[in-house]
Amino acid sequence: MFKKILIANRGEIAVRVIRACHEMGIAAVAVYSEVDRAALHVRKADEAYPIGAPAASESYLNIQKLLDVAARSGADAIHPGYGFLSENAKFARACVEAGVKFIGPTAAAMDAMGSKTRARQAMERAGVPFVPGTSRGLESFEQAQEVAARIGYPVMLKAAAGGGGKGMRLVHASDDLKSSLEGARSEAERSFGDREVYIEKAIINPRHIEMQVLADEQGNIVYLGERECSLQRRHQKVMEEAPSPIVDAEMRRTMGEVAVRVAQAAGYTNAGTVEFLVDQQKNFFFLEMNTRLQVEHPVTELTTGLDLVHLQIRIAAGERLPFTQNEVKIRGHAIECRIYAEDPDNNYFPSPGKITLLLAPSGPGIRRDSGMYEGWTVPMDYDPLLAKLIGYGTDRDQAIGRLRRALNEYFVGGIKTNISLFRRILTDPDFRAAKMDTGFLDRLLQQKGSEALSDPKATEVAVIAAGIFATLGPAAAGTGERAVTGDAANSNQGAVSNWKIAAHKEATR
């Protein structure tokens, strides 16, 4: 087993991995950029090394600096977390060359998954279902007509070089195909300098469901059940749950076996996730494989009783999977809320700043993986994920009830968060009935939500409380919002807060 692990990440996931290290008797090495000296992961680690400027390219993405810290600290393995370098084959290769174990798949497996066309060929040989269509560019309108008729309308035209919705056209009927194809081609030409367009069956209101796999280095692969991740905004997941309300034991087995074949085809090792799009008839299609630990891994941990980070470390240390597929049992239901520093009044735009007050929930069935603390200034340089709140229960209703209860207890002052959004989701009748797809959240946010209209009693309470806070004046306020710009530690902001603290002491004496 490893003696010391370097965690090449920050925020809640770095804290999560440090905790696993300590639980296993392994020393944990943190790295931090200039704005992260006071971050929680640095406080929790056994050793911590500065790696440079706030820009990720100068710090958390800088392979040479990370390997230098590994050498200086004597770490024998590196856990990449998620994001940053976690799916970077070059980094995985550099770790091998530096003689330090990368906790994750091999560079070759990442390469196999990174290239869409190569991945697709290997997957097709392994019998993995893809969205029907052409994997290569259309040669002519006649070919488009022929393929569309074969796979059935509606179809989607997509730019081969595409991304961000550019060069995409949804076509409902054959009459519109010609003009849509021309439109998609010229838009692709303008946006990417490449007019190649391919055609796929359009999946209307799909669900996003993914399957967790775990593979050891001796060739054993298991699947650990699915996660429903349909609640997304700006292609970012907001809430995930396990199991998926629409997946039964039979579908889980079929999907799980496909996911295992995907992993086998790539020569995959360690933890990975196979993502699928699921249509309204519950047909599922391979989307991509994420070659890392996922943000939402806790819902799988709670429903399987396994610790994925412990298992990642043990697999990387050369151990065999300690259980077989038959021993994996799904029990209960878990739902995760991603708590982001985002402004609900401003289209959920990121909102960093100083946390002046933090009230954190606990109690039965509640897990909180957090990277924040009261008094910490959330830097403006990174992802706005602050923490994850996970509710667990014997069934979905109990998990929802526990989450609603815990969200009432959760409060972050001084910055804006998306905590109030989850209350809306959890009380939505369609969510309660598990009727969701990837467009659910956008539709929910378009309905003008008004707390005041929905709950006149709570509005009255808010009015009275607002008046009392106004009467009590600054004495009732926390330390107040403060700067995150520049280096707050060296500015005169500190003096201001001392004044406020003194005033507060006077007022409450």
Next chain:
Amino acid sequence: MTYDIIIDGKSYRLDLSRAEGRWSCRLDGREVEVDAVLARPDVLSLRIGNQAYEVKCERVAGDMHLWVGSARFAADVRDPRSLRGRIRALDDHGPKKLSAPMPGKIVRVLVRPGDEVEAGAGVVVVEAMKMQNEIKSPKKGTIQKILVAEGAAVNAGDVLAIVE
């Protein structure tokens, strides 16, 4: 104290007074039995009659939000006797300040002083946490002043520009 408290476009008249640690409260003329304990700064334990509530106060850049459980209410507290309260109760005439809703970095200034802008037109682009946000003009008018330069760091509430 008398306040006009506006939540979700509706104004409530609240009369509050405190004597010997007891509150007396009238909401829109109706007597309400209120008992309040400040559990810690920004956290109020409130009893209305025998109903118990924990209310949290979120303050960011001059905005006040009250959290009753996980329900969040934007509250605008005005003193009907003060000049400021009366002016704010009037409408949107005169110069309007455009302020940063969050800390970040100015990546682009889209207008120049003297430019005519429509309500909702982008004035400045602020970046935070890898996302760019266009700060829009609150009204139709002329850009009187730009107070920030590209590349500058700003705090929540900092005035970015003034629209006349």
